[in-house]
Amino acid sequence: MENYLLNSFKTSLLNENIESNINYQHKLLSNKDEKIVSTLRRELEDCDEFIISVAFITQSGVTLILEQLRKLKEKGIKGKILTGDYLTFTEPKALKKLVEFENIDVRLASKEKFHAKGYFFRKNNIWTMIVGSSNLTQTALTTNFEWNLKVNSLNDGKITKSILNNFFDIFNNFEKLSLEKLEAYEKQYSFYKEYRKKVEDIEKHIVPNKEIKPNLMQVQALKNLESLRNYAKRGLLISATGTGKTYLSAFDVKNAKAEKVLFIAHRKTILSKAKETFETIIKDKKMKIYGEDSENSPYIFAMIQTLSKKEHLEKFPKDYFDYIIVDEVHHGGAKSYQTLINYFTPKFMLGMTATPERGDNFDIYELFNHNIAYEIRLYDALREDLLCPFHYFGISDIEIDGELISEKTAIKKLTAESRINHILEKSKFYGYSGEKLHALIFVSKVDEAIELAEKMRLKGIKCEALTGDDSEAKREKTISDFENGKIEYIITVDIFNEGVDIPCINQIILLRPTESSIVYIQQLGRGLRKYKDKEYVVVLDFIGNYEKNFLIPVAVSQNNSYDKDYMKRFIMNGTDMIPKESSIMFEEIVKERIFDNINKSNFSTKKNIEKDFILLEKQLGRIPMLYDFFEHNMIEPSIILKYKKTYDEVLRIMKPNFQFKNISSVENNYLRYISSFLTPAKRVHEIEILDFILKNGKANFEEIEIYLKEKYNLSEQEENIKNAFKHLAKEIFISLSTVKEFFPLIEKYDDFYVPCKDFEKSYRENIYFKELVDDLIKYNLAYANKNYKQEGKETILKYKEYTKQEAFWYHNLDFNNGYQVSGYTTFEEEKKVILFITLDDSSSFTSYDNQFLDDKRLTWFSKNQRYLEKNGKLTIEGKIANNFYTLEVFIKKKLGENFYYLGKVEKVLSAKDILNKDKKNLVEYELLLKTEIENSLYQYLIKN
Incomplete structure (x- = not known):
């Protein structure tokens, strides 16, 4: 072990080229390439003892490591945590959570200007020490520009003794945090919090209200809309829930100087809030909700259910409105929407939706002439700080009578007391952001929602079930009680997937199998709206023996490629694969359950491919090619090519009535060779050589060497290039049974390689064949550069x-x-x-x-x-x-x-x-x- 440390010190302090164990090398942690919390989680999971000594602790920071603290408690591993009351920044709620762990000795350095930040972990006789700038807070451990140095030392090392002695000199000056002392600090904290709030309120009155301006993403969207309005009558805005699409529409209406505007929605609450938003942005126009006021107003906000009726619709000439906004326009296939949209002829119509992908097969893209004005998906919205961060916990559901919860589990077992206790225990443990709990629970069945609510109420839990059978009045009252804190939990099936704006939601509980990644995102999105005193949202996903639990990484990461390697890596390390402060954590048993399903699932099925094919065809307004799937983050083209041997064969199945040009048996042979042996490309050499020869008619080693050096900065590639030529010319693997049947693509001519005559002739004369070959080349180069990007002289990449x-x-x-x-x-x-x-x-x-x-x-x-x-x-x-x-x-x-x-x-x-x-x-x-x-x-x- 000493040799490991010594060699690592040499690498860290003398020469980076000295080989040593990377785990023991000094390392700078800064949230740049990896979130600091990922390192802390690993160290906590593998330690025999831990110490955390930080100036400030928040509930959000504790939430990030809650799962690790739970495991440490189960293993009986003890820890010490020291923090301070300096500036009353440390949150009492965080301290309350920490003192629940009997294996942790928590102490509060009171009346000290305690500003140290360090995390220390012992494994056997080695201490890993992280010292720097990061407090135990959400932003410090995920997004802030921080500097923390990670070093390792044996127990007897001078640095270990110095740090630990220094820590205990302070730690031992204070007693273990008692409930009495915690209550006293909480009063002090509340006093200063209330004081700061009053100061903020005074400042708001002194400083006039600032003009609301578009955020960075909205600025770009507005530019796109302005350009679109110059040549098109309709445009579609795809914007994740909570990203401000109503504000965006108001900004564009203002920019367009529209005199008469109609805003359509399917819920009154949406109309009311939309009217408020427009009044904030456009102050010189009268506005009204249709049916509530007889006075004429140039800006009208109307329910689709009302205005689509003939007696209301025909009150307005077809060209009456300059600008029409249709919210939640993915319902555009419904008769009411079709009637209204086909009746009016405005200068411009904007359709807005968070989820254009629909299960009813209606083509919303065609309705708006495939004019996508702008697209803000969940991933981008999180990256741009438009949404509230979430902390996701994949939790194992329980067994009842020896049976793990699954799609087939009866209502009686779904609402069994042991399961309810399990749900409430986890809800309490993982907590929430803010002063009061506002939890939304999604279940599979109406009966389940009703029975679950009844049994929870018998336990004294303030909750209510809401289903599609409930009246609008009950729905509004329940939501109002929920927002005011009279109800802690709303239990529902699907009625809150869309069209409901309850920003106070700070905990989402998913008690249903993941059948659709679209529905999953809709439900997750319910809690992502920003709200005062809400720093994050806790998402508790109770994962049973569900057949499609592999959709969880698909949904949460919004990577729809069905690439098994990506899915497994997301399960292993999703926190570093999603932007900003959000984090992902799966229990170990849940990971294994999902891994098993990923491994045994066959994604190369007609049903799976057809779903994305139809969606992409709608988006593009044309038949999609392989590269389109890759570019739009749809099912991986390599998965499509496992269904059939060429994309030509796939197209003829997906579009049986379309008249594709003929592909000869020889051309089919070429396509199968490229599709099976060169796809997906995990180095660029073969594909770049093929592309170069098709464009230039020939190529030799020297030309390709220069080309790869200039384009990719690849060096010492002689062996790889010559081998790639041999692959394309079939001068290697010649006796391999699976490759015997294929014709070579290129052949040697003097010092050059040229296309084989039949291949070159087909590529030149058959436009459809050329399109298929070019598509394979484009996709493979994109795939290799995204997933297997090479640098220097390496041609095969570790850990891939x-x-x-x-x-x-x-x-x-x-x-x-x-x-x-x-x-x-x-x-x-x-x-x-x-x-x-x-x-x-x-x-x-x-x-x-x-x-x-x-x-x-x-x-x-x-x-x-x-x-x-x-x-x-x-x-x-x-x-x-x-x-x-x-x-x-x-x-x-x-x-x-x-x-x-x-x-x-x-x-x-x-x-x-x-x-x-x-x-x-x-x-x-x-x-x-x-x-x-x-x-x-x-x-x-x-x-x-």
Whole structure:
């Protein structure tokens, strides 16, 4: 261990090129490449003792590490937390939560200008110490520009003793925080909070109200709208719930200098708030809600249910309004909307929606002539601070009578007392932001909502069920009581998916299976509106044995590609994959449940592809190509190509009545070769060479070398380039059964490679064939640059996913010609061995377990009936033991997955002949990797 630390110190302090264990190197934590909270969570999850010493603690900061604190409590690991009352910034609510943990000694440095910030974690005899600028607050641990230095030291190290002595000198001056002292501090905190609020109120009266101006995203949207209004009569605004689309419409109406305006919505509450918004932005126009006032007004706000009726509609000439806004326009297929939209002929009509993707197959894009004025999705809105951050917790639902909650669970079990207690316990534990709880619970069935509410009320919980059967009056009263704090929980099915604005919601509880990522986002969006005293929203997702629980990472990340690697990485480390202060946390058992479903799910189905195909066709107003799916973050084109061998075949199934041009059997052969063997590209060489030759008629090594250097800054690429030429010309893998049937795409001519004649002729003469080839090239280059971007001389990237075929391909190795592909394959000429290791190998013939000893060392076993020596000579296994070969390691957790590339083995530490349980000989090795495994991948591989 001392050597690990010493080498890491050398890397950190002397020369960055000195190899050492990355976990022990000094590191700057700044929220730039990774949120600081991700490091804190990892350290908490793996420590034997912890100390947190920070000037300020907020409830939002504690919420970020609540799951880790829960695990530490279960394991009985003790910690100490010291904070101060300086400036009365530390929140009493946060302290109350912390003192609930009997394993944590919480102390408050009172009447001290305590401003230190440090986090210390002991694992065995090593202390990891993080000292710098970050308090235990939401912004400090996720978005602020912070500087914290992470260092490691043994127990007896001078820096450890100095820091710990300094800490305990202060810590021991104060007693453990008692409830009495906490109550006294809470009174002091409330006094100063009330004082600051009064000062703010006075300042508001002194300083006149500032003019409301568009935010950055709205500025761009307004530019787009102004441009669109110059040539189009209709435009569609796609804007995530809570991003201010009503304000945006008001700004554009003002910019357009519209004299007569109609605003349409399907709920009165929406109309009232829209009218207030317009009156704030446009102060010189009279406005009224239709039917409430007989006085003529140029700006009218009307219910669609009323104005679409003939007797009301025909009160207005068709061209009466200059500008019409239709809110929640995804309902545009309904008869009432169609009647109104087809009747009026304004100068411009703006449709607004957060979710244009509909389950009723109505084409909202065509209704607005495919004119998308602007699009603000959830991810972008979070990044631009337009929405309130959320902290998501994926929680395991409980078993009742030995049965885990699923889609088939009966109402009786869904509303069982043990489940209600489980829900309320988690709701209380994870808490909320603000003074009062305002929780919205989504369930699957009306009966479930009603029964759940009745049983919760019997426990003294202030709650109410709301369903589609309830009157508008009951709905308005319930929402009013909810906003005023008379009700803590509203339990509903789907009626709050849209069209309801309750900004005070600070906790969302999902008690239903995820059947649709669209509905999921609608429900999540209910809590994301900004609100006074609401710093964040807690999202509690109770995850049972649901068939489609893999939709959770799809929905929350808003990555609809169904890329299994992305989905698993999001489950492992979603916090760093979503913007700003929001965070993601799944319980371990939930992670495994979702991983299993991801692994066994087949996304390459007609139903799955057709859903995105229809949606994309509506958006574009034309038949989508593969690159369109990639560009619009739809289902991954490589998944589409697993359904059929070429996209031409897919198109003929999706559009059976469309007259596509003919593709000959030879052209189909070329398309299948590119689609199956070159797609998806995990390096750019083959695709760039193919594109270069098609554009220029020929290419040689020197031209491609210069081209790749200029475009990608790739160096030392000779072997990769020559190998890529061989792939396209089929000069390699020639005896591989799956590639024998394909024709080469290029051929050698003197010192150049040129297109094969038939391929070049089809590309030049068949426009449809050319379009399909160009689409494959465009998609593959985009895919490689996004997911497998290369730098310098590397051509195969550590911690990325590869198939066995790709493992050989991107190492420039010809693996057919009789080579054994399972387990490990030896290349004598190159002195290289490719290892394929499965950790959870439950095959019946497996009689040993590969496992990690740490993030750099692992055990590995040879095939059966192998020895280190035979007849006095080293075998291949013996040569491996003596480090004769370079070992390249690919590993996967379970059968059915692709392999992750871990890089080279630095050294075989040990090897010995052993007997397995069947008394067969094999060799057991301990391998030392050249570099430590990326932490999120390592945690995934070793868990369970």
